[in-house]
Amino acid sequence: MSDANVYAVKTLTSKEYFAPGHRACSGCGQAVAVRMVQKALGRNIVMASATGCMEVVSSPFPQSSWEVPWIHVAFENAAAVASGIEAGLKAQRRKGKIDGRKITVVAMAGDGGTADIGLQALSGALERGHDFLYVCYDNEAYMNTGVQRSSATPFGAVTTTSPAGRVNSGQLTWKKNMMRITAAHDIPYAATASPSHPLDLVEKVKKGMETEGPAYLHVLSPCPPGWGIAAEDSIQLARLAVETGIFPLYEIDKGKHRITMNLEKLVPVKQYLKKQGRFRRLSPEMMEEIQERVCKEWQELREKAEQIDPSAGADEALSKEQEGETEAAKIFRVKAGAPV
Amino acid sequence: MLEIRFHGRGGQGAVTSAELLAQAAIEEGKYARAFPSFGPERRGAPVSAFCRIDDKPVTLRTSIDSPDVVVVLDPSLFSAVDVTRGLRKDGSLVINTKKEPGRFMFHGLKQLAAVNATQIAQEILNRPITNTVLLGALVRLLPVVKVESLISAVQNRFSGKIADLNVQALERAYEEAQIISAGDVDIEKQVPCFQEKEPPEKGKEDKPCKEDLDYLWTELTPGCVVQPGSTRDNLTGDWRSTLPVMQKERCIQCGLCWAFCPDAAQVQEPDGFFSVDLDYCKGCGICAKECPTGAIHMEKELEL
Amino acid sequence: MAKRIGMEVSIAAAEAVKQADVDVVAAYPITPQTHIVEKLSEFAADGQLDGEYVTVESEHSAMSVCIGSQASGARTFTSTSSQGLALMSELVPIVSALRLPLVMLLVNRSLSGPLSIWNDHSDVMSIRDSGCIQLFVKNGQEVYDHVFIGYRIAEKENVLLPVIINMDGFILSHTFEPVEIMTPDELKGYLPPYQPKYTLHPDHPLTMGAYATPALYTEAKKAHDEVLKASYPSILEAWNSWGKRTGRHYRPVEELFCQDADTIIVSMGSLSETAAEAVKLMRDQGEKVGLLELRLWRPFPFEEFSRAAAGAQRLIVMDRAVSSGGPGGPVASEIRSALYGINNPPRVDSYIIGLGGRNVTIQDFVEMVEKTEAESALSPVTGSTYEIFGAREHH
Structure with a gap:
């Protein structure tokens, strides 16, 4: 966990399970995240995908970017389709119709397919306790249909259905907290992850796979056209989301909260918000409101994490160890998101 | 009826071009229709848009496969897309290029207008959105609509400063566009950019040359099952307008460029260094931005 | 030896x-399907x-869940109704x-507006064009038999399509009646293990x-439409093979006194049994009436239907769903299309009956036949009735 070796990212497999030639936008943060998740998942899996950006860019008949068995059925039912795959494989395994090896079942959907239209199917699958990993790629709006707001769109963000109007400007509500919702199902594992922190992300995918029963992974997925950012900035924005505390990296492992990317000090949210076209119309008051809320939620998260795991001080020890590192290694450690 | 086809990249405003032109024509009391090629392609991918203008009501809703005029918003498209496909004999071409425009003349083309639209857009709009620029060049070449009508359409479409800047860009392109007619260039004596094409067969004008169309219904797999990893046949390198260039001496072989590439287009060579897979690199620039030692920078993709 | 056992039809379905x-099995409880899924649980x-x-x-x-399960290679079952x-x-x-x-098993119930838990065919008509094989059964034995027949048809390599078996809610699903339950020996070989062509498995990613x-x-x-139409011989084969094994023979259209009939009643599902009694009664009274029971709904058995109906002067089509604002009941419209262009086509009258669980009696059939005969005497070919039969107009 602690050895943030400069070259650690190369421990990821060189095999591509999400093949190139997909039609995702140039600089798509979600495509980066999917590539990494697939590398962590490996080949011994079956996937069910919701309708959405990744489905559309990856599977125009007669082509597919998927190197693993993969099915798309509809928008709101990825969790239910995955439930069926899990049940089908289980029954066939028990009856000796297929061999006994464990096959990881994975569902993937965007924030709309998870927090809005797919919430019921997800809740049902989590409650029934299917052994599967659900990955939500959160780009914070309905990007596939042209950037309409979802319940995961952050406060203040302008989308085509939360436009900058004369009376109201941008999203008027706060982002739905899927981590709390999924955790309330008492599932054994839930975590957030970001493509800016590949090692942390990969570790969480692996934990999710090893978990018996349902696991939930919420992955931030910067979207250049939807967020109004340059294509090259996707990863930088994902990193800033983590460092500002807007998208903290943590996990809830059998009920225990643990922050996996500790932040000595939060970077002001302004630095994250001002880089994005969707927040261009944010008033100073709204910006302040966001900052307050982020600080409050970060504090709450720390309290939850500390309450259960009082092993504070570990961070300090780690940073001492790293004193001798080179400048490049330091930059790298931040960029690769070596877990604390 | 005049049929105009626009080629651009997702996000460059090809559809807006077609709509502005239609709007200008409608304001002049003509009839016009503009519509995009509806597809799943994303930002950066080649897209097209269509505009028909006539003195009589326009009723057709089919894509334009034998255009009178082709407008190309991005110079990187010349090599990526068959932009002159189906262009009528004695048709016209409006292009964004900084190259010598005579090179783009070919047998069968009546005239062309060339303008360095990317530069104009960068200087005036501060971003490479070339749609209004090329409209300026288009009306200079062909009096499809009056410049004033086009300006008024731009002013209706955009507001405030953005409208003013777009009008400025349009006017500058109108001034700067170079017009070349068929007789001006000795085609035989130059390396041609475009080849003259056989006109489409009668009745086959509407058939886009896409591989998908080759499938018969009897050839589809049951349930339309697809083979894994087959998008590798879809080379997305032609989306690219900028290209990552590596400096080996600064590379520490950390692999971040490889890890952060959305298109798996960084490949590690046997010597440990990384090279760009030009077949798939869309030129997003994440690798350059994320390289911890600054070993990668982006360069403009070479024009044809 | 198969034994005739008294049981509720839903229980027979679950047994099959x-x-x-x-x-x-993946299912969500809804009246009147509940007894099937309770028994399966x-x-x-x-x-x-x-x-x-x-x-x-x-x-x-x-x-x-069924899609995921079936795609993984598992033999899968579901059942529902109406909403x-x-x-x-x-x-x-x-x-x-896919x-x-x-x-x-679709336990037919009317669609809400107003809510009604009772039986008609408005639910199935909404998925008429969904590309599934759809058939109707009329008694407990047919329900039981068609679960096996359904899988045999569905899983054939040249078919690979879902089979929807329509059974009427309550009037059939909740009726206690004798059903012959087969022994494992008697079933052996009829339903070979499911050999999917494609499955979701890491050994062969797709x-x-x-x-x-x-x-x-x-x-x-x-391609989908062609494969649905081409499933017809496989459906016949599954029925023939079952008939040889059990002595219970099924056809796409079942005929009763159709050969010399002037008037033919066309019905689907459990109503056909009451209709048969009505037809026998009218035959006894010298009326040349026949019954044509449409068992196979998709793919529509055009040829068999036209052949069976060709000699009649009048068809009385019983629809159990309304095509609001349309030219007739959904089945009647379909039949008019099926007969269009044949020589001397019969007059087709459309009656909507038995909506939302409304009881349909022998007397109702007799009345419809009499009414149609009277009307067609005035206009033998061109006229055609479209009536929601039995809707009260006077006190």
Whole structure:
């Protein structure tokens, strides 16, 4: 966990399970995240995908970017389709119709397919306790249909259905907290992850796979056209989301909260918000409101994490160890998101 | 009826071009229709848009496969897309290029207008959105609509400063566009950019040359099952307008460029260094931005 | 030796599912389907059903689970009614397009507006064009038999389509009646193990559910339509083979006194049994009346239907659903189309009956025949009735 070796990212497999030639936008943060998740998942899996950006860019008949068995059925039912795959494989395994090896079942959907239209199917699958990993790629709006707001769109963000109007400007509500919702199902594992922190992300995918029963992974997925950012900035924005505390990296492992990317000090949210076209119309008051809320939620998260795991001080020890590192290694450690 | 086809990249405003032109024509009391090629392609991918203008009501809703005029918003498209496909004999071409425009003349083309639209857009709009620029060049070449009508359409479409800047860009392109007619260039004596094409067969004008169309219904797999990893046949390198260039001496072989590439287009060579897979690199620039030692920078993709 | 046992038809249905070596059941309870899924849950809890019972949170998820399960290679079953079908209807054309051969028992119930838990065919008519094989059964024995027949048809390599078996809610599903339950020996060999062509398994990765651009959607639809039509001989084969084994023979259209009939009643589902009694009664009174029971709804048996109906002067089509604002009941409209262009076509009268559980009696059939005969005496060919029969107009 602690050895943030400069070259650690190369421990990821060189095999591509999400093949190139997909039609995702140039600089798509979600495509980066999917590539990494697939590398962590490996080949011994079956996937069910919701309708959405990744489905559309990856599977125009007669082509597919998927190197693993993969099915798309509809928008709101990825969790239910995955439930069926899990049940089908289980029954066939028990009856000796297929061999006994464990096959990881994975569902993937965007924030709309998870927090809005797919919430019921997800809740049902989590409650029934299917052994599967659900990955939500959160780009914070309905990007596939042209950037309409979802319940995961952050406060203040302008989308085509939360436009900058004369009376109201941008999203008027706060982002739905899927981590709390999924955790309330008492599932054994839930975590957030970001493509800016590949090692942390990969570790969480692996934990999710090893978990018996349902696991939930919420992955931030910067979207250049939807967020109004340059294509090259996707990863930088994902990193800033983590460092500002807007998208903290943590996990809830059998009920225990643990922050996996500790932040000595939060970077002001302004630095994250001002880089994005969707927040261009944010008033100073709204910006302040966001900052307050982020600080409050970060504090709450720390309290939850500390309450259960009082092993504070570990961070300090780690940073001492790293004193001798080179400048490049330091930059790298931040960029690769070596877990604390 | 005049049929105009626009080629651009997702996000460059090809559809807006077609709509502005239609709007200008409608304001002049003509009839016009503009519509995009509806597809799943994303930002950066080649897209097209269509505009028909006539003195009589326009009723057709089919894509334009034998255009009178082709407008190309991005110079990187010349090599990526068959932009002159189906262009009528004695048709016209409006292009964004900084190259010598005579090179783009070919047998069968009546005239062309060339303008360095990317530069104009960068200087005036501060971003490479070339749609209004090329409209300026288009009306200079062909009096499809009056410049004033086009300006008024731009002013209706955009507001405030953005409208003013777009009008400025349009006017500058109108001034700067170079017009070349068929007789001006000795085609035989130059390396041609475009080849003259056989006109489409009668009745086959509407058939886009896409591989998908080759499938018969009897050839589809049951349930339309697809083979894994087959998008590798879809080379997305032609989306690219900028290209990552590596400096080996600064590379520490950390692999971040490889890890952060959305298109798996960084490949590690046997010597440990990384090279760009030009077949798939869309030129997003994440690798350059994320390289911890600054070993990668982006360069403009070479024009044809 | 098969034994005739008195049982509720829903229980017979569940018994057949258990015997058919189903791997996964996913269903959401809805009246009047509940007795089937309750019994299947019992079987699962007792270990008699060797499979997974997934207690989903909605019918939409029921069909989604079925799609996932069937795609993984498991033999899968579901059952629903009315609103449940409406909720899952998004997925019905998808399951057929994916060519996943599950079997669904649709316990027919009227669609809400106003809410009604009782029987008619408005639910199934909403998925008429979904690309599934759809058939109607009329008694407990046919329900039981068709679970096996359904899987045999569905899973044939050249078919691979879902089979929807329509059984009327309450009037059939909740009736206690004798059913012959087959012994494992008698069933042996009729339903070979499911050999899927494609499955979701890491040993042979593939993609299911790719989308089609305008360049390919038409070809995909054409291929689906052709395979549905081409399933016809496989359906006949499954019935023939079952007939040889059990002595119970089924046809796409079942005829009673049709050969010399002037007037033919066309019906579907459990109403056909009452209709048969009415026809026998009228025959006894010297009326040349016949009954044509449409068992196979999709693919529509055009040839058999036209041949059976060709000699009649009048067809009285009993529809149990309204096509609001349309030219007649949905079945009647279909039949008018089927007969268009043949020489001397019969007059087709459309009666909507038995909506929302309204009782249909022998006397109702007699009345409809008399009314039609009187009207057609005035206008033998051109006229045609379209009536919601029995709607009260006077006190």
